[in-house]
Amino acid sequence: MKARSSHARVGRLWAWLWVVLGALYFIVPLIATFDFSLRAKKGELTFLAYERIFKDPEFWRTFTFSLQMAFFAIVVSILLVVPTAYWIRLRLPRLRPMAEFISMLPFVVPAIVLVFGLIRVFSGPPFHLTNTFTGTNALLVAGYVVLALPYTYRAVDTGLAAIDVRTLTEAAQSLGAGWGTILFRVVFPNLRVAILSGAFLTLATVIGEYTLASFIVGIKAFGPYMSLVGQNRTYESASLAIISFLLTWAFMGLIQLFNRGHAEGQLAGAR
Amino acid sequence: MRTRKLSFRLVSLVILVTMLLMSCTSGQEGGVSADDDLVAAAKKEGMLTTIALPHDWCNYGEVIETFKSKYGIEVNELNPDAGSADEIEAIKANKNNKGPQAPDVIDVGVGFGPQLIAEGLVMPYKVATWDTIPADAKDPDGYWYGDYYGVLAFEVNKDVVQNVPQDWADLLKPEYKGQVALSGDPRASAQAQMSVYAAALANGGTLDNVEPGLEFFKKLNEVGNFVPVIAKQSTVAKGETPVIMRWDYNALADKEALAGNPEIEVVIPKTGVIAGVYIQAISAYAPHPNAAKLWMEFLYSDEGQLLWLKGGCHPIRYNDLAARNAIPDEIAAKLPPAEAYAKAVFPTIEQINAAKAVIAEKWMDVVGADVK
Amino acid sequence: MSSKPISAHVNEQRDAPPARPAPAPWRDWLGVVPFFLFAFLFIVLPSVYLLIGAFRNSAGAFTLKNFADLFTPAILDAYWVTIRISAVTALAGGLLGFMMAYAVTVGGLPNWVRTILSTFSGVAANFAGVPLAFAFIATLGRTGMVTVFLKTVLGLDLYDQGFSLYSFWGLSLTYLYFQFPLMVLVITPALDGLKREWREAAENLGASTFQYWGRVALPILLPSILGSMILLFGNAFGAYATALSLTGGFINLVTIVIGSQIKGDILYNPGLGYALAVGMVIVMALAMLIYFSLRRRSERWLRQ
Numbered sequence: 001m002k003a004r005s006s007h008a009r010v011g012r013l014w015a016w017l018w019v020v021l022g023a024l025y026f027i028v029p030l031i032a033t034f035d036f037s038l039r040a041k042k043g044e045l046t047f048l049a050y051e052r053i054f055k056d057p058e059f060w061r062t063f064t065f066s067l068q069m070a071f072f073a074i075v076v077s078i079l080l081v082v083p084t085a086y087w088i089r090l091r092l093p094r095l096r097p098m099a100e101f102i103s104m105l106p107f108v109v110p111a112i113v114l115v116f117g118l119i120r121v122f123s124g125p126p127f128h129l130t131n132t133f134t135g136t137n138a139l140l141v142a143g144y145v146v147l148a149l150p151y152t153y154r155a156v157d158t159g160l161a162a163i164d165v166r167t168l169t170e171a172a173q174s175l176g177a178g179w180g181t182i183l184f185r186v187v188f189p190n191l192r193v194a195i196l197s198g199a200f201l202t203l204a205t206v207i208g209e210y211t212l213a214s215f216i217v218g219i220k221a222f223g224p225y226m227s228l229v230g231q232n233r234t235y236e237s238a239s240l241a242i243i244s245f246l247l248t249w250a251f252m253g254l255i256q257l258f259n260r261g262h263a264e265g266q267l268a269g270a271r
Numbered sequence: 272m273r274t275r276k277l278s279f280r281l282v283s284l285v286i287l288v289t290m291l292l293m294s295c296t297s298g299q300e301g302g303v304s305a306d307d308d309l310v311a312a313a314k315k316e317g318m319l320t321t322i323a324l325p326h327d328w329c330n331y332g333e334v335i336e337t338f339k340s341k342y343g344i345e346v347n348e349l350n351p352d353a354g355s356a357d358e359i360e361a362i363k364a365n366k367n368n369k370g371p372q373a374p375d376v377i378d379v380g381v382g383f384g385p386q387l388i389a390e391g392l393v394m395p396y397k398v399a400t401w402d403t404i405p406a407d408a409k410d411p412d413g414y415w416y417g418d419y420y421g422v423l424a425f426e427v428n429k430d431v432v433q434n435v436p437q438d439w440a441d442l443l444k445p446e447y448k449g450q451v452a453l454s455g456d457p458r459a460s461a462q463a464q465m466s467v468y469a470a471a472l473a474n475g476g477t478l479d480n481v482e483p484g485l486e487f488f489k490k491l492n493e494v495g496n497f498v499p500v501i502a503k504q505s506t507v508a509k510g511e512t513p514v515i516m517r518w519d520y521n522a523l524a525d526k527e528a529l530a531g532n533p534e535i536e537v538v539i540p541k542t543g544v545i546a547g548v549y550i551q552a553i554s555a556y557a558p559h560p561n562a563a564k565l566w567m568e569f570l571y572s573d574e575g576q577l578l579w580l581k582g583g584c585h586p587i588r589y590n591d592l593a594a595r596n597a598i599p600d601e602i603a604a605k606l607p608p609a610e611a612y613a614k615a616v617f618p619t620i621e622q623i624n625a626a627k628a629v630i631a632e633k634w635m636d637v638v639g640a641d642v643k
Numbered sequence: 644m645s646s647k648p649i650s651a652h653v654n655e656q657r658d659a660p661p662a663r664p665a666p667a668p669w670r671d672w673l674g675v676v677p678f679f680l681f682a683f684l685f686i687v688l689p690s691v692y693l694l695i696g697a698f699r700n701s702a703g704a705f706t707l708k709n710f711a712d713l714f715t716p717a718i719l720d721a722y723w724v725t726i727r728i729s730a731v732t733a734l735a736g737g738l739l740g741f742m743m744a745y746a747v748t749v750g751g752l753p754n755w756v757r758t759i760l761s762t763f764s765g766v767a768a769n770f771a772g773v774p775l776a777f778a779f780i781a782t783l784g785r786t787g788m789v790t791v792f793l794k795t796v797l798g799l800d801l802y803d804q805g806f807s808l809y810s811f812w813g814l815s816l817t818y819l820y821f822q823f824p825l826m827v828l829v830i831t832p833a834l835d836g837l838k839r840e841w842r843e844a845a846e847n848l849g850a851s852t853f854q855y856w857g858r859v860a861l862p863i864l865l866p867s868i869l870g871s872m873i874l875l876f877g878n879a880f881g882a883y884a885t886a887l888s889l890t891g892g893f894i895n896l897v898t899i900v901i902g903s904q905i906k907g908d909i910l911y912n913p914g915l916g917y918a919l920a921v922g923m924v925i926v927m928a929l930a931m932l933i934y935f936s937l938r939r940r941s942e943r944w945l946r947q
Contacts, residue, residue, distance in 0.1 A: 008751060011852075015750025018742045019760070022823075026767060029820065032781035032788040033774070036509060042532040084678035091671045097935055099675075102682045104873075104931060107881035108923040109690050110901055112357070116364040117689025123368030130370030142685045149686075151768075154874045155829050158867045162836025193835055197828040200765025208769050210884070214350035215361060216372055218320075227352045230773055232327035232528050234505040238781075241774035245766055252762040356906050360913075449785050449802070456892030459903035498785075499809045501891035505777055510786045631903070635717055635895060 037238035049239035066222035070206035073144040103153035111211035152198035159194025312561035322374040323353035330582025355379035375557040393552040403591040419584040426522035428513035430533035439473035452502035452512035466516040473543025523583035539611035697917035709918035729879035740826020748834040764824030772884030833867035865941040
C-alpha cells in the first residue's frame with residue numbers, strides 16, 4: 001500500500017517537473033514579446049499599442065472573417081477525415097499508407113504553389129468558383145482544409161488507434177445500428193479528444209495563415225492584416241501577436257467548454 | 272406650391288454650382304484632369320485590385336485612401352508583402368480569372384520591365400502627363416513606366432549606436448560588432464541585392480562588377496559585425512539590428528512611424544550611392560482595365576506624385592514638379608538633402624539583372640557558408 | 644511464459660479469431676470516395692502545375708536540367724540541412740511532447756492543467772513565422788531578455804560563449820516551440836487509451852514501473868509515437884516562414900531556396916523551384932516508407 005502511494009507521489013512530482021519546465025519554455029518568449037509591446041511610449045510601460053489595435057475596425061473585421069472561415073474549415077475537415085479514417089481502419093487497411101501519404105502532401109507542397117494551383121484550376125472553366133463571393137470563400141475554406149489535413153488526419157488516426165474499432169462496430173451492429181448511427185453515436189463520441197485536437201490545430205492554422213488568404217481574399221483576412229501591421233508598426237505588431245494568441249486560446253477554451261458537458265475521456269479508453 | 276418650386280430650383284442651382292466648382296478645382300491639378308469618360312467607365316467597373324502595396328511604402332496607404340474617396344471605387348488589396356515575382360506569378364495564374372484575385376495593376380522593380388513585355392503580361396497605356404516622365408524611365412510604347420525612386424541608405428538606431436556610421440567603410444569598425452544587418456535575403460530581395468551592389472560601388476567595384484560587394488559582406492561577416500537575420504523595423508527598434516541598409520524612403524517611413532521611440536537617423540552613405548527605380552504597369556488580363564487606367568492617371572497627376580513625395584519617395588516626375596514650383600515646402604522638407612542625391616548612380620536594366628544574377632549565384636558561397 | 648508483451652494477450656482474448664477477410668466489396672470503396680475526391684481536386688490537381696513546371700525551363704521548353712541541377716553541392720547541402728533540422732526537432736519535440744502529454748494524462752495532474760496545456764498547445768503549434776521569430780529574438784537575441792538577464796545577473800555572456808540564435812541550433816530551438824505542442828496534441832488520445840487495468844494487472848504480476856513502461860505501455864504506444872514523429876518531421880521539413888524570419892536565408896534550407904526561386908525579385912527560375920519541391924515530395928515519401936516499415940513491425944502483435 002505505502003509503496004504504491006509513494007509511487008504515485010513520485011510520479012506526480014515528476015509530472016509537475018515536466019509541466020513546469022514546459023511552461024517556462026512556452027511562456028518566456030511570450031513574456032519577452034509582451035514586454036516589448038508595452039514600450040510604445042519611450043521610457044514608460046503603457047498599453048497604448050493594445051489600445052491602437054482594439055480601436056482599429058480592420059482588426060475586428062478581419063478576425064471575425066477568419067474565425068468564420070475557421071469554423072467552416074473545422075466542420076469540413078472533421079466530416080471528411082473521421083469517416084474516412086474509420087472506414088480505412090475497418091475495411092480497407094491496404095489503403096492506409098496511401099491515405100497517410102496524401103495527408104502529408106500539404107507539408108511538401110509549398111503554400112505559394114498550392115494557392116496559384118488552386119486559382120488556376122478553380123477560377124476558370126468549368127468551376128468558375130472565383131466569380132462569386134461565396135465561391136471565393138469556399139475555395140479559401142478548401143485550401144485551409146488541405147493545409148490542416150496533416151494535423152487532423154494524424155490526430156484522428158491516433159485516436160482510432162486507441163480504441164477498438166472492430167469490436168465497437170460489431171457491438172453496435174449487433175444491436176441493430178445502421179452506419180449513420182455508428183458513425184455519429186459511436187465513433188464520433190469516442191474520438192472526442194482526437195477530434196478536439198484536430199479542431200484546435202485547424203483553428204490555429206486558419207487564424208494565422210498568410211499565403212492562401214493573401215492571394216485569394218487579400219487584406220480581408222486576419223493573416224494579411226497582421227502582416228500589414230507588422231510591416232511598419234513595431235509595437236502594434238508585438239501587441240497584435242499577443243492579442244491573437246490570447247484570443248485564439250480563448251476560443252479553444254470555448255470549444256473545450258463545449259466538450260465539458262460530456263464525460264471526460266472515451267468509452268473505450270478510460271484512464 | 273410656390274415655395275416647393277422655389278426650393279426645387281434652389282437645390283438644383285446649388286447642385287449645378289457645386290458641380291461647376293468641382294470641375295473647376297479638378298482642372299487645377301497638374302494642368303490636365305482625368306478624362307470624364309474614363310472616370311465614368313471606371314466607376315462602372317466599381318473595383319480595382321492591387322497587389323504588393325504596403326501602406327507605409329511611399330505612403331501608399333494615403334494614396335489608396337485618397338483614390339477611394341475621390342472616385343468612390345473600391346480597392347481590393349492583395350498580398351501586401353508580395354515581391355515582384357509574386358506579382359508576376361499572380362498575373363499568370365489569374366489569366367482566366369475575372370474575379371478579385373486577378374491584379375489589375377502592379378508595381379515591380381525596373382529590372383522586370385523587359386520580361387513583362389516579352390511574356391505579354393501587360394497592356395500599354397500612356398497617362399496624360401506622359402511627356403514629363405524622363406525618357407530613360409519608361410518603355411517607349413507605354414507598356415511600363417517608372418513611378419518613383421530612392422537611394423540605398425543606412426537606418427541607424429541612435430539610442431543604441433552613439434557613433435552613427437557615415438559610410439560603408441565605417442561599418443567594418445569593431446564598435447559595430449554584431450550590429451549590422453540586411454533587410455532581406457540577397458538571393459530573393461531587391462533591397463538586399465541593391466545593398467550588395469552599393470557596397471560594390473563603394474569598394475572599388477563598378478556597375479558592371481559587383482564582386483567587391485560580395486567581398487565586403489564576407490569581410491563584414493568575418494569581423495563579426497554582420498548579423499544573419501532579416502532586419503525589420505521591429506529588430507531595429509529592439510536594438511537587435513541597430514544598423515541596417517534599406518531604401519531611404521523606407522528608412523524615413525520607419526523614422527516617422529517610430530516617432531523618436533527609438534530615435535532613428537537616416538544616413539545616405541558618402542560613397543556607393545545607388546538609386547533604385549520601380550515601375551508601374553497594367554495587367555494585360557486586368558478585369559477592370561478602366562479602373563486601372565484611372566489609377567494610373569491619379570498616380571501620375573501632381574496630387575498622386577506629391578502623395579508619394581510625402582512618403583519620402585522621389586516621384587518620377589520630380590524634376591518637372593520642382594521646375595514648376597509645385598512642391599509645398601513642408602513636403603519637400605521630408606526628403607533627404609539634395610546633395611546626397613547628386614552622387615546617386617542609376618544602373619541600367621541590363622546592369623541590374625546581370626548584377627542580380629551574380630549576387631544570387633555567389634552569395635551562399637561567399638557569405639552563407641560561414642554562417643552555420 | 645511467452646515473450647510477447649502482456650497487452651497482446653489481453654487483446655487476443657478480446658478479439659474473436661478473425662476469419663480470413665473477404666476482399667472488400669466495391670461498395671466499401673464508396674466510403675472513401677469523398678476523401679480521395681477532395682484530395683484529387685484540391686491537392687493533386689493544383690500540384691499538377693508544379694509537376695509540369697518542374698520539367699520546363701524559363702523559356703517554357705521541356706528540359707530535365709532542373710532535376711539535374713538538384714545534384715549541385717549547394718542544393719544537396721540544402722536537402723541535408725533541412726533533413727537534419729527536421730529529424731532533430733522531430734526527435735526532441737517528440738520526446739519532450741511525449742513527456743508533457745504523459746504528465747497531464749497518466750501523470751495524475753489535476754484536470755485544469757490538462758485543459759490549459761491542450762488549448763495552449765493548439766495555439767502554440769501554429770505560432771510560427773514572424774511573431775515566433777521575433778519572440779525568440781526578443782528572448783535569446785543579442786539584446787534578448789534572457790541573454791541580458793544571464794549577462795547581468797549571472798555574468799554569463801551567451802554570445803561570447805559561442806551561442807547564437809541565428810544558427811542551426813538556434814533555429815532548432817525555435818522550431819521546438821511549435822513541434823512539441825504538436826506532439827502533445829497528437830499523442831494525448833493514445834495516452835488516454837492506456838487502460839488503468841493494464842497497469843494494475845502488470846503491478847499485480849510484480850512488474851516495476853520500468854518494466855510496465857518498457858514492456859507494456861511503450862510497445863502499445865510505439866506506432867502512435869512513430870506516427871506523431873513523422874508528422875513532426877514533415878512539419879519541420881515544410882517550415883518556411885519561421886526560418887526566413889529568423890535566419891533570413893543564411894541557413895540553407897530547401898524551402899528557402901524554393902522561395903528565392905519562385906518568389907524572388909531577381910530573374911528567377913521557377914522551374915528549378917518546382918523541381919526542388921518535387922524533390923521534397925520524394926524525400927517525404929522515403930521518410931514515410933521508413934516510417935511504414937517501422938510501424939508495421941511495432942503493430943505486428945497488436946493485431947488491429
